[in-house]
Amino acid sequence: MSEEYQRLQEEATAVDCEIQEIQESCRVGSATELAALEQRLDYLTVKRASLTKAMVLVASVDDAAFAEKQREFVGRLPQRYHSQGSRPKVIEFPGGVRVTVSIPYFHRQ
Numbered sequence: 810m811s812e813e814y815q816r817l818q819e820e821a822t823a824v825d826c827e828i829q830e831i832q833e834s835c836r837v838g839s840a841t842e843l844a845a846l847e848q849r850l851d852y853l854t855v856k857r858a859s860l861t862k863a864m865v866l867v868a869s870v871d872d873a874a875f876a877e878k879q880r881e882f883v884g885r886l887p888q889r890y891h892s893q894g895s896r897p898k899v900i901e902f903p904g905g906v907r908v909t910v911s912i913p914y915f916h917r918q
Contacts, residue, residue, distance in 0.1 A: 813909060814867045820906075821860040828853050856904030863908040866900065870910045883915055890915040 810818075831850065837843040869875055883890050895911040902908070 811867060811871055814864055814871070817860050817864045817867065817906075817908065821857060821864070824853055824857045824860065828857070852904065856906060859902035859904040859906035863900070863902055863906055867908060867910060870912070876913075879913060889918045891918045 828850070831846070831853075835846060837846055893914040893916055895913050897909050898912045899907055899909050
């Protein structure tokens with residue numbers, strides 16, 4: 810498991826704990842409090858979903874099957890391409906979730 814995946818997993822656990830804490834201990838006494846609670850839960854839900862998407866992306870990019878499919882795809886292209894190695898790419902998801910993945914780059918020979 811990569812460092813990036815572990816970081817995302819730890820952040821997801823923290824979000825899960827916060828949601829659980831709200832569920833177990835939060836009570837509302839007014840419409841204003843309810844609106845604030847709804848906003849917080851909406852944000853946490855979006856963030857949690859984004860963390861899950863980011864973890865899937867990181868795991869997929871790090872998978873050997875991904876690299877094999879990539880080689881097959883590049884090999885089927887009508888023109889020849891040469892690998893320029895991998896470059897870090899930052900991807901931003903809703904909820905303030907950012908993930909850096911190492912993406913292979915190719916150019917035509």
